[in-house]
Amino acid sequence: MRKELAVTILQTLEAHGFEAYFVGGCVRDWLLGRPVHDIDICTNAHPGDVIRLFPDHVPTGLKHGTVSVKMNGHFFEVTTYRTEGKYEDYRRPSDVQFVDELNLDLQRRDFTMNAMAMDLKNELQDPFNGREDLAQQLVRAVGIPEERFQEDALRLLRAVRFAAQLGFAIETKTLAAMKATAPYLSHIAVERVREELNKMLDSASPQQGCELLTKTKLFTHAPLLERLFERASKQAWRLVHLNQVTQKWSLLLYAAELGEEASRKVCQQVRMSKRETEEISTFVRLLHSIKPQWDSPSELIWGPILLDVGWETSCELARILKAIWWKDQRETFMEKVQEAFEKMPVKTVKELAVTGLDLQVALQKKPGEWIWRVLNHLLTQTALHGLPNTQEALIEAAKKEVARNEY
Template sequence: MPIQIPIPAACQAILNRLCAHGYRAYIVGGCVRDSLLGCTPHDWDITTDAPPEAVLSVFPDYPVLTTGLQHGTVTVLIGREPYEITTFRIDGAYPDGRHPDSVQFTTSVEDDLARRDFTVNAMAYHDADGLIDPFGGQRDLEAGLIRCVGDPMRRFSEDALRLFRAVRFSAVLGFSIEPKTLSALHALRNTISLVAKERIFSELKKTVAAPYAAEALRTAPDLFFAAVPQLSCLRDVPQNSRYHCFDVFEHTLHALDYAAPDCTVRLAVLLHDTGKAACRTTDADGHDHFYGHPAKSAEIARETLRALRCDNKTLHDVVTLVELHDTVFPMRPVKFRRLLAHIGYELFDRLLAVCRADSAAHAPDVIAPRMAALDDAQREADRLRAKDFCLSLRQLAVNGSDLYALGLRDAEIGKMLNRLLDSVICGQLENDRDRLLRSVERSIKSK
């Protein structure tokens, strides 16, 4: 039975209009792959034999973006949704290992597909012609394989980012990397240094947040460490301890398997034990200890994320989670509330997610009590959240204007508000306006 792919109305309208003007047009790449896998595509890309200038003339009544025009791409906006239309092309040489030095338009869709990275991304489709699959992409989808189009050494030499993309697709789809493709990936791993750090970070985030991240990274650790050299400190660090049954790298990968599919959580899990190599000591009985490793790991996490051009919020959140990942629960109520006040509920929930993943990758006999303590911590946080317990100045029943009216000025106001908040967090005062103001009055009179 011929393959049929349901195409959104707007995308179908673009195909129909190009064909009505005498051109061939297909959906191509990831949207074909995802459709064949039964997934909903995020983007619908179109390839055509119409030259870019012709594409512009076919869509005079729609907003278009021409930023990709030199590479043959016109983006048509329909209902604010972008649809990239790219002319069939053949790429020239890649002298910098990232970008072709020329683009030659062609009338052959097969030539266009031949320049793409992996077989599962080198398929095109149109209702009239069916599936165009000259390189066996459908077969590799069924077999669960990531395979380069043509010669893997050439494909990876053209664009070094494809090295990490192979691992990322493996992590997302749960596919194996075909042996010749994997061999070329290992051989050319150091060329990943040609890729901008921002691009590496983008691929890393997608990879660690994917369902099969651990197995994909386990398949190509040498590429992983070449791409992010700061993380090579995870390699070859034993953990001779009753609390652990894996070395640091395997522990990290197992923790990734258990981690919630949240990018910030996954990055924190990836980085949480990076300081162990620097902090490792071995006692007279042969047991390893890693005193101070959370602070060292946070330092390495900050260095790593800065090198990867990470945004400030993600950097702050990940470093905080790494620094706190070894927090011991249960803790005294006051200390617990101060922790919540320090990082907030959202980051606290992520901290527990990191701690759960870390704990699940420990030795079997220590997992259950750790998980029970984390569950208790979650319940207490949820109780305080439902009660709207005061943990921030925003929740405090008095504000700066109230203290100004009592005669406090400038820095005195800030200091008094923080003192009141700490008293409420510690349970020494209720978050009641009258009681807080009486406390301030007593403090002023006692001076």
């Protein structure tokens, strides 16, 4: 459906005397038989021509020759052939120049597999032998690798990510250039670094990605990240058995023997959201308290964990443990969690037969932190140790708890 819509864009451009090609990642993925998510188009039509021919559009990057054309609710980036001026910040060119030759546009691209264009007849324009590199399963920089990485240092991580996603090797000269230009990565916005790392961790071969990060020393400028990927790479193959990125980071951090505090620093270093940081630090805390051994399952008492973090987080923790114990699947993790959850007569403080106000009145004490502590004690005793959930029994237990601890 999306390709059919994109075809009409090429047909319209050609009908008005312009060249037009599918370009970049969509061509690569069509040749590999992979799902295509974004379809990009390049043309010798200038942005003004594209705007004139396609009234339903968004001028997303006119400075760089890009117009997003909207067709039936889908957007397609249409970009004018261009060359690029000097890169001043290791990320973006200071200026671009529109050109009339497709090959001039393709030679500015990062890797040979992304420097191919295809016309409406499925004829390939491949000046840098990208198709051959696909067949040989190689990630190869276009032209001189050092220049490509110096222009845009994010390409260093993109090379690792493509290798991990596709299961490809990195061509020898390209790999050597990555090692030589690794310091440039320190100039890239942390948010872009995090985005590439997340894609790598979510790839088919995350272990390969972690090993490449270590081999190329891309994070020499960030010792904590360097330590993380170096120590965790051996266990990174397990990430394919996890669905959520927070679970993947948590397993890696545990594999690298980084505790809760160090894990928070990693999250802050790559600027994860507050929610992601809290989730990851919680998982790391729980894993270090459980101390699971790789592929050696141990019996867990899920009741205290359920009371500590709740049902959803406990289920996610069970999935992480399943990955940690992947080679020995004797435990039916979710059934164990479900069984423990259903056995608890109460699951939250709100379900107790007394409130904080009831405790204040019964114990004739002023409000304070003691209420929270006593209520949580009553919850544990009621949920796990048979204390009846009646007001009388709970108040009596509260009196004993207060007397014992002198709150």
